[in-house]
Amino acid sequence: MRRVPLPPVLACGALALVASCGWGGAAGDEGRMPGAPAGVTAAAGSATTVHVMWNAVTGGAGVRAYEVYRGTTKVTEVPGSEHMVDVTRLRPSTVYVFTVRARDTAGRTGPPSREVRARTPASGADDRSAPSRPGHPEGRAVGSRAVQLSWGTSADDRGVASYDVCQGGTKIHSVGGGQTATVVTGLRPGTRYVFTVRARDAADNLSPASAPVRLTTPGIDDGRDTAPTGFRAATHRARGAYYIDLSWVPPRTGGVVTEYQIQLDGRPATSLVWGGSAPRARATYSFYAGRLAGETHRVRMRARLPDGTWGGFSAERTVRTGGDG
Known part of the structure; x- marks a missing residue:
């Protein structure tokens, strides 16, 4: 972590x-x-x-x-x-x-x-040339949880091995180098998405991202189903400073959540990223809150979902340094 x-x-x-x-x-x-x-x-x-x-x-x-x-x-x-x-x-x-x-x-x-x-294609260990940018990306929603995307072929001196589909900077899908269209599912209703496509060659050289495709899935998603649940907050003192202790249950989103954004007093305070195995049951985390006793803070959090979007915020909790939390 x-x-x-x-x-x-x-x-x-x-x-x-x-x-x-x-x-x-x-x-x-x-x-x-x-x-x-x-x-x-x-x-x-x-x-x-x-x-x-x-x-x-x-x-x-x-x-x-x-x-x-x-x-x-x-x-x-x-x-x-x-x-x-x-x-x-x-x-x-x-x-x-x-x-x-x-x-x-x-x-x-x-x-x-x-x-x-x-x-698998032949190794391109000495290949340092990336494919060209995929061209003419297009897309349309095909229901509240899926979109259809297409793009122009990339050029590469040794051939394109695959195409990565990204949403908000996160790779969420991949297809073979001979394919220039796909359907991406597992999305959220009523959500704005920005998709880009990058070509990859056998040596893992990546092209620049294509132009963005902006789509909104139909329907309504108020975020409640994607918010962390059982959210708790308290404080403790260690080495002359106060820390805010959080615990929560990750949202059930069809995949493992590895990144969270923590807000303190209405503003982003820190980002939490699991580099190894992210917890699937109750998770815990502590972060620095300052050295002064008697300060009151409001805290809440949200998860980056497997589709690359941010989910809904947890319930907001109020804590007081030097108090019981």
Whole structure:
């Protein structure tokens, strides 16, 4: 966990936490084990990575996790709310076979999906030329939780391996280099989005971002479903100074939340970013409030969601340094 000053600067890089492939599966008959994931695709992102996606499995006791296999080897797993992952540390110029299996809340693992194949391109270790900027991006909303995007082909001296779709500076989706259109799902109703596209070659050189595509999804989202819950605040004194202690339950947003903005007295105070495994249950954090006793502060927080937008604010709490909080 690290603390960085606001405003946070995010690069459009690899992202393990994304919401481009829908929301988590619903619980159903607990006597049934999960079925095989459908809609599995695999596309090389560079000479050493492959992007694997699939549809959510519904029914059964509810999906706790998805296991991703390369051949017969399990290479990674993601929470049941996530439906895509970048498989890394692969070899260039190699064909790989991937399958996905769902594991339910009772610990039962369902059958594997159909096999999908992806070939990583040749290594471009000595390639330092980035692809050109993708051109003519366009888009439209296709419902309250999805948009359709398209863009012009990028040029590269050795070929484009993949395209990254970014929202607000955060990579939320990826497609193969031969694809210049996609549908991004898992969005919020009634929300303004700014999408850009960047091309990536086999050596992981990234193009400049395309022109922005500004879209608003129809519907209404008041932010209550995306706000941290169970928010508590107190103070303590240590080494001659006062600190504000926070605890909360992360919002359930179809993915893991790794970044929060904390407001103090109506203004941004600090940004909290988890560099490792972000908490899924109750989380805690303390930050410096000053050396004076008897000061009263108002504090609240919000999360950056997997779709790249900020969620709703938590309830606001009032604390007093030197008091009980």
